[in-house]
Amino acid sequence: MALTDPTEFAVAIASGALRIVDLTFTLSPDFPVMVLPPELGQAAPVRIRTISRYDDAGPGWYWNEISLSEHTGTHFDAPVHWHTGKDLPNGSVDTLPIEHMVAPACVIDCSAEAAADDDFLLTREHVLAWEDQHGKIEPGQWVLMRTDWSKRNFQDYANLKEDGAHTPGPDVDVMKWLVEERGILGFGTETIGTDSGQATHLNPPLPAHHYLHGAGRYGLQCLCNLDQLPPRGAIVFAAPLKILNGSGSPLRVLAVTPGQ
Numbered sequence: 001m002a003l004t005d006p007t008e009f010a011v012a013i014a015s016g017a018l019r020i021v022d023l024t025f026t027l028s029p030d031f032p033v034m035v036l037p038p039e040l041g042q043a044a045p046v047r048i049r050t051i052s053r054y055d056d057a058g059p060g061w062y063w064n065e066i067s068l069s070e071h072t073g074t075h076f077d078a079p080v081h082w083h084t085g086k087d088l089p090n091g092s093v094d095t096l097p098i099e100h101m102v103a104p105a106c107v108i109d110c111s112a113e114a115a116a117d118d119d120f121l122l123t124r125e126h127v128l129a130w131e132d133q134h135g136k137i138e139p140g141q142w143v144l145m146r147t148d149w150s151k152r153n154f155q156d157y158a159n160l161k162e163d164g165a166h167t168p169g170p171d172v173d174v175m176k177w178l179v180e181e182r183g184i185l186g187f188g189t190e191t192i193g194t195d196s197g198q199a200t201h202l203n204p205p206l207p208a209h210h211y212l213h214g215a216g217r218y219g220l221q222c223l224c225n226l227d228q229l230p231p232r233g234a235i236v237f238a239a240p241l242k243i244l245n246g247s248g249s250p251l252r253v254l255a256v257t258p259g260q
Helices: 006-015 111-116 124-134 172-180 207-214
Strands: 018-022 047-055 058-067 075-077 102-109 142-146 186-189 218-221 232-238 248-250 253-258
Touching: 006 018, 075 207, 102 124, 124 172, 142 232, 172 207, 186 207, 207 218
Parallel strands: 102 142, 142 186, 186 218
Antiparallel strands: 018 253, 047 058, 075 218, 075 248, 102 232, 232 253
């Protein structure tokens, strides 16, 4: 039955019939950021400077000044973030259709594979096996790759070695297929990027960015608590900050699931 009264949604949350799961890391100065080759531009960690805290600078109030990259912490990638999406209309965070900010999610559990192999790549075969059990991924849905990577401590989160990062992600074929054949709204991960740590060696390099943003789709990364979501049935609220010409944004990602 279609929900025609929005208050029914609020009542369902208040009663416990629906549950809200926070998929967001706390933004802090020690949260790891993407590290690129040294000849390229780098993102600085979050900086938080107190303006006043009930003191001479402001006796009755507390507030901070923050500075951070658009792609820091749990964050959203818009199409304009990547060269394949740079010429698409409405590709920055301030112009995205707001209807896309609330959508169903399919959660593919790759936690065992990622625990056994830091460089695990999600393949079409993995997704087809998931569909055999949970049903076909429909157009306009998020696909979230659960790896439990978010449970690592910050020292191991980026997993940087001499040859770069070693983190799980999708392979080229599955990313192209999810975008072109399944019509997904976007792809989300628990790692710093939507691509694997070694994805610069794939063809095309960084296929999640390449195919998602070239088709006007989105990325979410640095998610957490994906183990609290069902394989399907959750609704994700992912609304980036409305930054002028923004390529992405930190955001609070919430999921609504059936209550327990």
